[in-house]
Amino acid sequence: MKNNVSFSWLFLPILILALVSAAIFIERAGISPTIREPSLNFLKPKEDETNGELIEGEPKSLVLYDSVDDDGLRQLTVVTDTLDSMRVRYDIFDINEAYDVNDFIGNGYEVIVITFYNLDKLNQQILDLTQWVENGGRMLFSIRPEITSTFTAIYRKLGIISYGYDFTSIAEILYTSDLFPGMKMRTLESGFVEDTSLALQLEDEAHVHLSSADRNATPILWDYDLGDGRFVVINSDQFLDKYDRGVICAAYSLLYDTFIYPVINSSMVFIDDFPGPIPEGSNEIVYQEFGKDIEEFYINIWWPDMKDFARRYGLEYTGLLIETYNEKVAPPFIEEKSVERYEYFGDSLLDLGGELGLHGYNHVPLVTNIDEIPAELGYPVWSSTEAMQTSIQDLYTFGISLFPEQEFFTYVPPSNILSSEARAWIPEIIPEVRVIAAQYIEYPAIAAFYDQEFEEASDGIIEVPRVISGYAVSPFYQWTAANELVLHYVNSHFVHPDDVLDEERSKGQGWVYLRDQFEQYLIWLESAAPGIRNMTASEGGMAVQRFDRLGVSTDCDNAGCIISLSNFYDEAWLLMRTKLAPATIRGGTITEVTPSLYLIGAQDARVEIDFEE
Known part of the structure; x- marks a missing residue:
């Protein structure tokens, strides 16, 4: 009798082994990859395009600086670089030159930025400036002031109740608000900085955004409304470098109930x-x-x-x-x-x-x-x-x-x-x-x-x-x-x-x-950056092109905002910081980043936003 031996039971393991080997071979050796189409394209060279004014209208801000102070000059650079990125038009003035304070408050400026320590260089003129704020102006102290007679004359107007005569070193920073995406109630060691701040206490009405993380909770950044105007104060001598520009940007945006500026995304x-x-x-x-x-x-x-x-x-x-x-x-x-x-x-x-x-x-x-x-x-x-x-x-x-x-x-x-x-x-x-x-x-x-x-x-x-x-x-x-x-x-x-x-x-x-x-x-x-776009380097370059060429003009009130864009090609991105609640948008998309910060994707050169009543 002839014996029939079947080897069919070997077929399935051999087939599986062959498929696995083929998959490994395909992945590791022989098949050309699939090249993804980029999400954007490179723009034509600038000389072939119409270059409009990036920042339209008269200067909105006056930046006061001290040319004989090294830290003041570094602070001036950080501030002006930040304002350039935000498309804020500004004038600068060396406080060591002769001046009339009416030139500061009578030229239609919306904001005055003080970038130096020694307020005595303003002397009695500081009272005219604080009155200008009370009447509806806005003032940013981008570096902590020294304790001088001029500071003593105005400190209560900045929302300060009391202060000590000794500076305090900050070992750890606490983000007390949602001013920075993804950072609320997070702490960071400040061992990479040598920060000194005024030891002080604030009015309850002051809104603190950065403080020391120790038991003293020394305020480092706050805003405070005075009359019809607003002060924003940075109580630190640290933010003098390129990597600190975000602090200046965030502080400047607090001066307004609504502020919009372009970003790369x-x-x-x-x-x-x-x-x-x-x-x-x-x-x-x-x-x-x-x-x-x-x-x-x-x-x-x-x-x-x-x-x-x-x-x-x-x-x-x-x-x-x-x-x-x-x-x-x-x-x-x-x-x-x-x-x-x-x-x-x-x-x-x-x-x-x-x-x-x-x-x-x-x-x-x-x-x-x-x-x-x-x-x-x-x-x-x-x-x-x-x-x-x-x-x-x-x-x-x-x-x-x-x-x-x-x-x-x-x-x-x-x-x-x-x-x-x-x-x-x-x-x-x-x-x-x-x-x-x-x-x-x-x-x-x-x-x-x-x-x-x-x-x-x-x-x-x-x-x-x-x-x-x-x-x-x-x-x-x-x-x-x-x-x-x-x-x-x-x-x-x-x-x-x-x-x-x-x-x-x-x-x-x-x-x-x-x-x-x-x-x-x-x-x-x-979690921190809803809507941020994952990109390759070349796509990032395409996004930078659009950002770098973009001109922005805004018109905002309590009812809404109109955003007008020049050098708009196919898309643009902006951040809007606002105390109000957006209701509708036309000509773009809107994504909540934090309860006070929104990412706007412009799909047209004109974008309209309505706020809730």
Whole structure:
């Protein structure tokens, strides 16, 4: 009798194994990624457009400053930079020059901003100014005053009941209102500042927005109505830097029952050195946590976690391609031959809806002058301009050979260092580059450090600075992020794959801790910024173009607001701070950010808002 043996039971496991293998092969090796269409487009060069006046009408504000005081000059810069961003037209006046106070209060100004300590420079004229406020004017003290006879004459008009003669240092700041999105009743250590404030007590009618978090609850920012006018007072000598502009913006907006200003509305996450070479060997912390070497960690732990964040929080990563970590600064440049990992990570990022930009052939900044880079950074300098240009061209060629369907619109300088010479020729060497993304915060110690504003440069390059960095957001970066959110409605954040490998960047913490801290920040951002748009760097650049060119004029009363926009293309975004309740909007959309702050999406050059009766 013939025995019939069936092997059909083996078919299902073999089929499953084949399908899994095919899926892995497709993801990690062979299929071209899907390139997502951008949500916006680049605008035509400025010279081809009609450039209207960004800020229409006569100056609404007078900024008084003290030219002989260094802090006063720094404060003047922070104030005027902030007002420029908010599209507030202003005049400035040096209080050391001869003046007639009637020139201040009789020229149709709505606001006077005082940016200096010593009120004695106003002397008895301060009484005329406070009377002007009582009659309907508005005054912002953007820096805490010194205790002088002039201050003593007016302190009660500022809502102050009593004060001490000693200054107090603020160790921790408490956000007591919803003035800053997502920050109400949060505290931040102020160890990154050296703040001194007047120890004082306020009238019950004063509205406090920032205070010390200690038992004294020293008021740091408040508004106080006097007669028909309003004072806003910053009781601090700290807010003198670029990362403090949001405080000035928020304080200025409190002067009005309703105030509207333009914003960018963009959240971007950059991954520097990615795709790039994976360090060989193992790392002690990584091995202790996961029992894996660095390559296994990148492939099986770090990148799956980053993809999970992208899917759950809608992140649109911008990866910055680097070819090698060698330090060659003269040709010939050796092309990387082992490209499988570059293709795997790059394709995977593109499939998530992200984009790739250019970082460097290697990580040596584009500088030829050794004096422009501190020796402690350990970088060599390039042998010549031609060598720098060749290296960037080689990187671009490497990029398009791996990702032929990707346009490399963005360049990020290694270590955010870029010589003025290289900045000038980058658009000529790689014409595809439209966006340069370096750093928002200045570092004067590095001569070639490339700090930026959110703006469109005269050569057409769009400057899109990164604002904060790292997976674990420090108190300083949380402060900076909160300031930038209220000023531009922007989150611009960069990380590195090897942050966990670097003891200084990781603070000795492992990936589990860094991953959890990063997620906590993403949770905060999602809650703090309703309606913020997740974007790649190039899309962020497109949004910056529209913001930078936009002109804004508003006409508001208790019934509603009319917003008139010049240089309007297809969309614009604004924030409206108001004590009133919006009822309807025409020509746009409106999203509540906090009970007193609203995100307006303009769909037309004229937007009308009605308030509830």
